[in-house]
Amino acid sequence: MHLSSVKDKTATAHRADIAALNYKMDSEPSFLRTLFSLILVSSLLDSVLSEVDACPDTKTGLESLLPSTMSIQNASIESVYGIMFDAGSTGTRIHIYSFTQKYSDQLPELEREIFESVKPGLSAYADLPEQGAETIRGLLEVAKNAVPSSHWRKTPVVLKATAGLRLLPEKKALALLSEVKDILEESPFLVPDNSVSIMNGTYEGILAWITVNFLTGQLYSQSKQTVGILDLGGASTQITFLPQSEETLEQSPLDFITSFKMFHTTYKLYTHSYLGLGLKAARLATLGALGTGAVDKQVFRSSCLPRNMESMWQFGGVSYRYGGIENGESGFKSCYAEVLRVVAGKLHRVDEMKESTFYAFSYYYDRAADTNLIVCDHMEGFTSSSPFLCMDLSYITALLKEGFGFKMTTPLQLTKKVNNVETGWSLGATFLVLQSLRISN
Ligand SMILES: Nc1ccn([C@@H]2O[C@H](COP(=O)(O)OP(=O)(O)O)[C@@H](O)[C@H]2O)c(=O)n1
Numbered sequence: 554m555h556l557s558s559v560k561d562k563t564a565t566a567h568r569a570d571i572a573a574l575n576y577k578m579d580s581e582p583s584f585l586r587t588l589f590s591l592i593l594v595s596s597l598l599d600s601v602l603s604e605v606d607a608c609p610d611t612k613t614g615l616e617s618l619l620p621s622t623m624s625i626q627n628a629s630i631e632s633v634y635g636i637m638f639d640a641g642s643t644g645t646r647i648h649i650y651s652f653t654q655k656y657s658d659q660l661p662e663l664e665r666e667i668f669e670s671v672k673p674g675l676s677a678y679a680d681l682p683e684q685g686a687e688t689i690r691g692l693l694e695v696a697k698n699a700v701p702s703s704h705w706r707k708t709p710v711v712l713k714a715t716a717g718l719r720l721l722p723e724k725k726a727l728a729l730l731s732e733v734k735d736i737l738e739e740s741p742f743l744v745p746d747n748s749v750s751i752m753n754g755t756y757e758g759i760l761a762w763i764t765v766n767f768l769t770g771q772l773y774s775q776s777k778q779t780v781g782i783l784d785l786g787g788a789s790t791q792i793t794f795l796p797q798s799e800e801t802l803e804q805s806p807l808d809f810i811t812s813f814k815m816f817h818t819t820y821k822l823y824t825h826s827y828l829g830l831g832l833k834a835a836r837l838a839t840l841g842a843l844g845t846g847a848v849d850k851q852v853f854r855s856s857c858l859p860r861n862m863e864s865m866w867q868f869g870g871v872s873y874r875y876g877g878i879e880n881g882e883s884g885f886k887s888c889y890a891e892v893l894r895v896v897a898g899k900l901h902r903v904d905e906m907k908e909s910t911f912y913a914f915s916y917y918y919d920r921a922a923d924t925n926l927i928v929c930d931h932m933e934g935f936t937s938s939s940p941f942l943c944m945d946l947s948y949i950t951a952l953l954k955e956g957f958g959f960k961m962t963t964p965l966q967l968t969k970k971v972n973n974v975e976t977g978w979s980l981g982a983t984f985l986v987l988q989s990l991r992i993s994n
């Protein structure tokens with residue numbers, strides 16, 4: 554895979570700040586080393602990279618979404634605000650967006666995003682719904698400071714939960730959502746119908762695709778050379794792209810192809826969310842602990858962990874004991890065999906995916922950015938703060954290579970933000986809310 558790391562810059566940037574660092578992998582262990590040490594190097598060389606215009610054709614400045622005659626600031630145009638909560642399996646985040654829209658037949662222009670987050674996510678409060686909902690209250694204060702009070706009543710606030718709540722028993726998930734709804738209703742913001750819900754995985758992928766293609770200017774461009782997205786969450790993972798070939802449409806299960814209308818255009822997208830293949834769910838699957846609940850005293854072991862390690866780990870409100878295999882196997886080869894079992898036969902692929910460009914974010918980005926050592930074959934050096942590094946990186950490699958079937962030459966761009974705006978489904982979801990309330994086109 555060719556990897557590029559995308560650096561975010563100001564919203565007025567006129568040129569693409571995409572630094573492409575291409576290289577070829579030869580074997581898995583060196584791939585893993587090169588891949589993740591490369592990302593470290595890219596973050597250290599931030600200032601240098603921002604000067605590199607490796608993809609001069611890609612416009613990422615928000616101004617580039619509008620013709621130059623329309624990007625002149627007009628003080629008489631009022632800002633419109635939208636508040637979106639992303640209740641993910643590992644944390645809850647608030648995104649407060651402000652937009653202007655000068656002409657009703659044009660895309661809205663994103664002025665700014667304010668972002669804040671808390672950990673753990675709502676699903677960690679499965680048995681304490683009131684306490685879980687309290688985490689929302691603090692984030693709402695951020696919104697009150699960000700949105701002028703004259704706009705509070707007309708600014709919609711919506712919370713969408715993803716895989717963490719999808720995996721909880723329905724009763725517990727509904728109790729959490731009901732407490733959250735009460736807190737939103739106490740706020741001064743506009744609370745639309747169905748403002749608190751568990752989002753369907755299909756939407757998660759489509760809305761992230763809308764976000765990334767909006768931010769990279771593809772939705773405005775006539776050529777619509779869109780990019781695909783790969784989102785790796787804690788509990789689920791999504792892939793979405795706009796198929797160009799008839800074969801893809803023919804070879805895909807019906808529920809992988811969805812037509813979606815936004816900004817007066819209908820997009821027929823390939824999208825799927827794999828529940829249970831998020832990074833943290835994959836840890837449980839690798840350890841053989843998925844679906845076991847809290848098993849007292851049982852230690853789940855893996856060759857992806859340092860031999861002498863034994864510790865506790867919490868996910869979704871459940872604690873698990875885990876450790877390495879003392880006097881047993883350890884290192885990349887055996888670890889890779891373990892994670893391969895987690896992805897084997899679980900993912901649908903089409904040939905076109907290998908030829909497309911994908912933006913990969915969330916854990917694809919975070920775990921790469923965390924990496925500052927050669928992993929797997931040097932686990933003795935692991936600190937207790939990152940015991941899962943070898944397992945996670947091996948899983949990401951297996952998922953991309955053996956799961957989705959990406960070739961060495963498939964370009965993947967690791968992103969956290971584009972133009973200082975978070976990648977992910979929240980911005981697309983906010984467009985949908987504004988559209989349904991007829992606040993935007
Ligand atoms: N705005 C956001 C939201 C999540 N993330 C990343 O997404 C990963 C966790 O995914 P998640 O908690 O949303 O899990 P899911 O509910 O999507 O499975 C972590 O790597 C987060 O840092 C992000 O980078 N930016």
Ligand SMILES: [Ca+2]
Pocket residue numbers: 641642715786787915
């Ligand atoms: Ca997510």
